[in-house]
Amino acid sequence: MKLHDLQVELGLDNLQTDGLLHRAPAPLRVFLADKRGVAGLLILLLLTVAALGAPWLTEFPPDRMSAMPHLPPDGDHWLGTTRMGKDVFAQLLYGAQASLTVGLLAGALATLIGVFVGMCAGYFGGRLDDVISFIVNVALVIPALPLIIVIASFVDSASPMVIGLVLAATGWGWTARIIRAQTLQIRHKDFILAAQLLNEPWWRILAAHILPNMLSLVVSGFVLTTIYAILAEAGLEFIGLGDPSAVTWGTILFWGQQNSALQVGAWWEILPACFAIMLTGAALVLINFTVDEIANPLLRKRRGEKAVIAYLRKKGLPVND
Amino acid sequence: MRFILRRLGFYCAAFAVALTLNFFIPRLMPGDPAATLFVSLRGRMSQQSLDAMRAAYGFDGSLWDQFVAYVIRLLHGDLGVSTVNFPQPASEMLLYAAGWTLFLVGVATLLSFVVGILFGMLAAWRRGSFFDTLFTPVNVMLNAFTPAVVALLLLYGFALQLEWFPLGRAYNIDLEPGWNMAFMGSVLYHSVLPLASLVIIAIGGWHLSMRNTMINLLNEDYITLARAKGLSGRRILFRYAARNAMLPQITSLALTFGFVLGGALITEVVFNYPGLGKFTLAAIEKRDYAFIQGQLLLLTFTVLLANLIADLLNLLLDPRLRDRSELA
Amino acid sequence: LALTASVQAAEADQNRIHGGELVLAPTQTNAHVRNFNPYNFSVGAFYAQDFIYEPLWIYNIAHPGQDFPRLAVSFETADDLRSITYHLRPGVKWSDGQPFSADDVVFTFELAKSHPAFPVGLDIQSDSNPNGLIVSMEKIDDLTFVARLSKPSALAHEHIGVMYPLPRHIWKDVQDPTTFANPEPVATGPFTEVRSFSMSQFKVCRNEKYWDAGKPYIDCLKFPQYSGNDQTMLAARAGKIDWLGDGMSDPEKTYVNGDKHNKYWFPAGANANLHLNTRKAPFNSLPFRQAFSMALNRRFILDVATFGLTTETQFPIGTGELYKDWYDAQALQPYRYLMEYNPKRAKALLDDNGFVDRDGDGWRDNPDGSSIEFKLAVPSGWSDWVNTMMTVSENLRDIGVNAHLSTQDESTWFAGTTQGDFDVYIMWTKPSATPHGTYSLMFATDGLAEGRRLEQNMHGMVIPEINQALDKFAQTQDRTEQKKWLTQVHKQVAEKLPVITLFANPDWYQYNDSRFQGWVTQDNPYVRPMLHLGVPERGVHVLNLSLRKEAAAQVARQ
Amino acid sequence: MTSESALLRMENVSLDFKTGTWGRRSVLRALRDVSLSLRLGKALALVGESGSGKSTCARLLSGLHQPTAGDIYWRGAGLGQRKSKETAAYRRSVQMIFQDPFSSLNPALSIGYQIERPLLANGVVDNAADAARQARILLERVGLHPADETAAKRPHELSGGQRQRVAIARALAVKPEVILADEPTSMLDVSVRIGILNLLLDLKQEQGIAFLFITHDLASARYFADDIAVLYGGSLVEQGDSEAITQNPQHPYTRLLLNSIPGAGDNPSTAPAQTDAPMRQPDAKGCPFVHRCPQALAECREVMPALRQLADNHAIRCHLY
């Protein structure tokens, strides 16, 4: 069968026509070609827009009583009100501001520290590596819980930011570990040797030669630490270690739990925040999924695979044996 | 040998540092155990008693003296006295909680590992199949759910509404603890929901990493060769591919196991499970220094041990790694 | 009402059924520890006091004058008010058969005196406490002892009755009573035999040698371990706990509708007040404090922030419903306005006294131009109080005062109570047999050094008139005389406003009456009904409980 | 070949590696008493079987390893006691081309960037615009037209031969005087190989660059190099004019090598039974080839033969001569 006929039969004959997309850099193209990653990104964007647009999306303040306690959802209060008569929808939106900011900030900070430390350890090796690995090991062990209390006591109360900072301070260990391992692999590649022989300074080798080769690892590290930070922040606030007067998804859960919202049937006080947290997590996971595939083309879902299999079945030719 | 010695030395040093941090972190927290006793009694104790109590707990003298005393006690294997359960030795409470945590989180870790690995293998082997396209993203998304939410939902759904499972605890407290069927059955029955809440969110991670490793591996020449040899699919999968794909997973499993004794705080809190996470939280809230120190010590120890084991496992399982070289 | 209650209890006596295990949750813990030292406040006291060990005397705080003599039957105060003599109950035996005598009481006193870390709760004069009231105790005969006082006091009984005597023949061999776990308690209380102890549950069963023949009706007390509110409430809602005292925000929905036998009653308890740091601006200004008080929407706090479970306090005097018998309503009426929500008047008051916005940032400033910005400290887990403080901050902001909430981990928060560098704290009052105890702590002058406070006198004000009135109170046993002096105290508090009065906290009390009868109810409130440590009346309460017929039949069938 | 005319010279150099499993440690002598010299505008080919130490020689010369014994002389001056400034200058003068064009170019960076960087880092030009212009010239020079288009690409968009050309252009950027080419064509297709070799030939002739050309293909060595040195087991066993070595090989190993080449016609009578790399402890005695040598003498086991001059430009280490 002629190649062209096959391409037509499989419906893959004019692939390169989507102009704008085609001109994008390859990783971006792969990303945009994957529905899951795009869906994740869209969800995240939507959440961000909702968070930033909170003042326009709702007329109610998140931290003040705006109606009777525990009103079920209705036209005015789309998600009902809390035990204290606060509007749940407003809390959800304003809570998104804090939760997302903290998550992204902690994720970014932890990634930054982790990447820098990991790259230095992997690149320089020797004593420095020993010392850094040592610190990483210690950092991995230090639990965030008491640290949050210690730090909160110095800055007055465990605001979401404080929790975020502590999570960043304790959460960079894994990234550092992974980045170090990857750097160790790249360090001995010929192109790094070449750069050294061409008198590139060390920081430039790290930043311009090694880092770009680990971008997907860095992005995925960032995505994962962000998930971790969002979940951990919610968890810590849920068990009461946060500042209950702040409005975040975690404190919404905390108050819902404190006020036995589920037991009294006020599901609307707890479930929307649960859902929002899950949605954010899911969106980030979807993004990570696609980032993984950018890093490793083998993992990629191929366009037209279904058509090919159908074609082979029809012709009685073997598929994957 | 030198490698192992070097690692050992390294771990000892890390341990010493952690030991020191363990002493100072709790003490940097404002408040002290005596004062928290007072708060929990809402002030039903005189200031004089309180001051005397502080001395009885051993919190007088300089921090340095206390540190020296702590190290000396540690060297004698004495973790000190719990102030939440004064004057119970902290080690007793620690052991009790550690046992339950080891059971709950240990089993959950193993279970999610085994299930996740199998799922991952299946998804990679039948790549693009219904199972893979549906379960892989779903499993992985579950991974991003908070234990708080999952545990709460399970509790309210299956324990409170449907009443299929108990509301919490590790076993029916009217039973005498012992190695008998009734008690163990009760332990299993009580562990179903907490286990589920832990396993559900952990499977995805293993699933995905196994799947990805496997997909890479299935492109290796030795898999092609194994297929060419006419081996059965099962044999290729379990003998030729799984084994290599398991190497990195086993390393992560070892590392994950290091954190088992960190407990599963939220699950334990929600299900009133007598695990280390919950005990530690209480100890932190009540400033039970001895317990916090003990727990941090335990955690440090197991994490470092797990690291060491992971290092050794790698050497043991991967014959290639046994030959290393370096520049003179 | 109260009179009928005790009568009813006595009259029902003959047709009471013996037996049954009462399930109760007096405290929360992660694991039970076998410790029955009644003076170990980490563990033992929660179970050992009142159930295993009995005090000399149980004050009926809800019904003054109808106290329950326990190991003591009577007392006389000397005319010079410098000593007090007690007569012990004859025929009381320790659970190991040894007779109880004045030796045990004196021994316990001496033990406490020589071990300051062993907090028996007596106000003993010692090196560490030179202002203590009780100097010594002496045995007169086997059933009589006398306590000598450091200064004349008519209220010494309030301090001595609370003592839980320890068996000398056992404790004299104990090396350090502080760390003694007392795993097999020998005591005189109604329940002394510890059975099937595990970290998640234990039982304490009846003392066959209990002095009050025929009592208790119940065979055993069963203490399952619960580690948190959520868990306790789930079990309680399912009707699995007979008696508990847990904070809950919506009892009808979270408790009562779980089981038709689930009942609750939240009588008014001690007050919650705001302590302003009166040693610094702007809190050192009386008009500011008055405006502060008037700015608060107490109605909202009562109904919404504290879920309608708290009780209104009528006068700005720091105590409320619990001591309402002591009020002189007429004398206090002029101060009522301070308890009413009146932001307009508050603003006007501030304006008049120079608390106006001077730098144009939208917030009021001190008359000297320095800006006002302060923190309202509250422990983060205490949700009703957090709600309250949130409302307070909103109310203050509404009148232009820049106050914000500062939630802290509870130990951190508590550590702050003794430092003196705070702005505003919310604080409980300590209930005692008479309001005297509460006020004398609130206006204690010790612990008021620079940078130091005690948790009850955080406001930091010294009002000599109050201390004088309290001294007078202590020197008479005549109720009307006492009341007169107390009114002096009340008026001074309302006048000077050292604390901002909020509301009376609820005393948490829930029970399930499917198996047992004889409960304290709102209709028959014969004692304060709470289960927690520090309510000795629970010892009386538990003795009045017995199996219901239906439940007894069920027990028999099993 | 006299040492005076040598640009870069390596004299009696030995290099040890620590190797071994956990438990058993040993020292491997990668190079034993090797002397080489590179001359202006001349190419020296280094041939030998895998593991014989060819790459190690190149790495030594590039400064990536320090010799255990002996020294390297750059324009007559020993490298043993260099300062870091001199290191930079030396690195500039001695460049390396790696075997694998796939790993010697950084996959994350554009071709243009990878050539402009060394220009800037070594001060060859001092602004970005010049660097870009210079880079285009270099790309044209190695036959990558149109240069602009190539500069914008990333390595994965180029074929292996094109990549190797880029690597050469990058090495040329710093105007080196010596190029160490470690099997620069072995990963390339036959049809492309000649193109690269021709390019290197031109560079040698036109710019007078001295080459160390590592290969295991004697025919390529003959095609490109003026002299050939044969390494076996870390020792230099035969060295001389490339015609002399290929037409008149003397050492038994060189003969074996030549006879093994397909199409060489001869029946490989000397085919050895054992092809494992010989033991190379530092204290090993005798000729490394003795175990495979069909003409081995008793003394071969005891004494390492000295380098003997056979002809004007032909030396050998063998007891047979």
Added chain:
Amino acid sequence: MTDVLLSIRNLCVDYLTDAGVARAVDDISFDIRAGEVFGLAGESGCGKSTTAFAIARLIRMPGFVSDGEVLFEGEDVLRMDAKRLRAFRWAQTSVVLQSAMNALNPVIRVSEQVCDAIRAHQRVNEDQARSRTRELFALVGIDPGRLDDYPHQFSGGMRQRICIAMALALRPRLIIMDEPTTALDVVVQRDIIGKISALQREFGFSVLFISHDLGLMLEFCDRIGVMYAGRLVEAGTARQVGEQPAHPYTQALLRSFPSLCGPRRRLQGIPGAPPRLTESIAGCAFAPRCEKAESTCLTQTQALASLTEGRVVACARVSRPLVATTQTAEVS
């Protein structure tokens, strides 16, 4: 020739890539006879391995055989059911892969890997399989005492010999060797080719030998096919192809090897690069790089045309004159 063992007919193999369907093997047909060594030559990426894999039915997604037949003794391998396929593999066709380094599973002992192949097809117990493995090791010249070592403990040449031993385990009729020696030293390569030749003479199996080293191929193969961009451009006996290359591509290829003897001349190589496989090529795929190309070469499909018995070429420019010359040669 009558005893055709393997007959490939119009085989097309494609890969699904980001840029669409890429044709790696384009309508290839050739035969391998019993007992002969058939060589497949061509530059990297021209589809040699793909062809080999398709014959052993080892192509997996993203690759797929889109058309054609692979007839092994008349039976179409591509249409075998799963059971028949498993029986066919290794017992009748075994493979030796290019890189022995990766062809052996690094964490499994070599003995097990060889025994596995035996026990998947023959009902023998462990001991029998092991003793058979020992024999095989001896056959390829490896100390049977090292049976239980791991792959990384062997040198590259030894590993390759282990792979060959494994391929011989079931005495298959056909062994596919995909560049079995490229990763090796010349000396070792020589040794291994010698070994294969000896074994092939001894056991009489056929070999499909893939390499890009024409020199090696000319020496070792009976017949040679030359591929370019997925197509077979020329096939004939080794001698014919080596001495009288007919296709311009083959000619250029042969010219690209520097020589060890004779005068040192500057060689030319082949300019340009192979075409993209995702695009349909109308005419001769080599035309853009061909110095003899004419405009029709770019547009007209060049089918394989028979020159002489067993000799085929796909080039419009050279086929006719060449036929003539051969004929004349024969005549004379």
